[in-house]
Amino acid sequence: MTEEHGAPSGASEALRPKTRMRNRDLPAATVHRLARYLPVLAEFAERGPAIVASEELAVAAGVSSATLRKDLSFLGANGVRGVGYDVTRLRRRVEDVLGLSDGHRFILVGAANLGRTLVEASGFRQRGFALVGIFDDDPTVVGQRVAGWVVRDVAEVPDIVPRLAPTIAVLALPDDLAQAACDELVAADVQCILSFCGIALKVPPAVEVRRVDLAMEMQLLSFAGARPADTAAAAVGAWNPVAARQRSVVSQ
């Protein structure tokens, strides 16, 4: 959201007052968009020409070409003036910057419907994220096999997680259990948490949390839907292939 920021945040969102995103010196908004460029680059790598202009990439990603060029310029010179960008080279560069080159190990905490579906359906593996363990609080779920892993009890987090050494934890527990589990994860030295809870988790400053709140997304849409018909935009009429006005959770 985005996050968004921008999308936003957004998804881009509120709380880190001004620190950017701590790596190098990339604007947070740029980091968000870099992640959005990746699937577009993958698409071009498969079907498109080897060299592509900023305008084409920008349209496909739904941003302006000026924004895209400036984003990429933060990573150094990646294109050739008068020509364009080498798709595969650029793709590698973006993956590098986002820290995706080394692969990532993650655990799932909360193996009920939501958590189970998330890890099974979201193409994590195909994007280089390896599931290395599953935990749950519910005794009827603990011991079951999910996505190839035996579900362990959350109480075992302190013993097991340090050995698994995941860089990311996906947290999909009910709201009232989330903070306690989060504390365990933090104590076990997990640095990044992707949370699907409805509450804001309290964490030390060194831990990065991203929250995906689906009901909140609906509420934001609700606001857009309640708008007064926006005659100006409607007058523009037909089809805008630039896909203006899309947001990422965290913004579309």
Place this chain on the structure above:
Amino acid sequence: MTEEHGAPSGASEALRPKTRMRNRDLPAATVHRLARYLPVLAEFAERGPAIVASEELAVAAGVSSATLRKDLSFLGANGVRGVGYDVTRLRRRVEDVLGLSDGHRFILVGAANLGRTLVEASGFRQRGFALVGIFDDDPTVVGQRVAGWVVRDVAEVPDIVPRLAPTIAVLALPDDLAQAACDELVAADVQCILSFCGIALKVPPAVEVRRVDLAMEMQLLSFAGARPADTAAAAVGAWNPVAARQRSVVSQ
């Protein structure tokens, strides 16, 4: 952002150049946060005192009190100087502004695991969103009963959706089917779409799209995790209850 920060992510994200969010004159960033204040207000309404100060609300929501006060000031005077905010009154006001007071009808397009889980597990109903129909592209799923509804074929969208008159569609189809279904929804006059696809949907300017891309969220975390240990933040050490640095999809 998400997010948004944005992107939000959030979101708060990229594409609408400067139009704000079209309703009244609220900054997009403020709308995002208003949605985040709601669960906090609900919590206070149940357990807290009837009157609460901006600082308390801000800490619970993970923003600065100045930001919260300015956000609320966009809605007019909602508090009492020297005293604080009336929780239930404020809550109603925020729900009003977000267009949540009337209730919303939504349809699900894509009834495979992900879509099914989303509508069942995300507390939509308890937040005032009523599911009024389900569609899918897969012949083996069409005709099945999901969440109390018989799944209809996506081809029937043009016939059925106008009668259902949903304000929102939740789109959880595979990427390669998403754009076609999206076009049908737009033709059927759906104004708001919550998309779980990996691609950016092309829509006319009058249609609002929010995208939740779970793998992208992981990638953003990956960037945060790759940071150079951030000694400054680590030195701060212990526990920051202000929960600094959380993001919403779109940003946490």
Place this chain on the structure above:
DNA sequence: GTCTGTGAAGGGCTTCACAGCT
């Protein structure tokens, strides 16, 4: 001529700090 890379301009959002009400 084409398209990238980038200083500069402009705008939106956050933060500050305080005036004003209770």
Place this chain on the structure above:
DNA sequence: AGCTGTGAAGCCCTTCACAGAC
């Protein structure tokens, strides 16, 4: 004295427009 509401300052980011490389 306490806390809200808000101008003003400052920051970050997007957009513009063009210089520079091919």
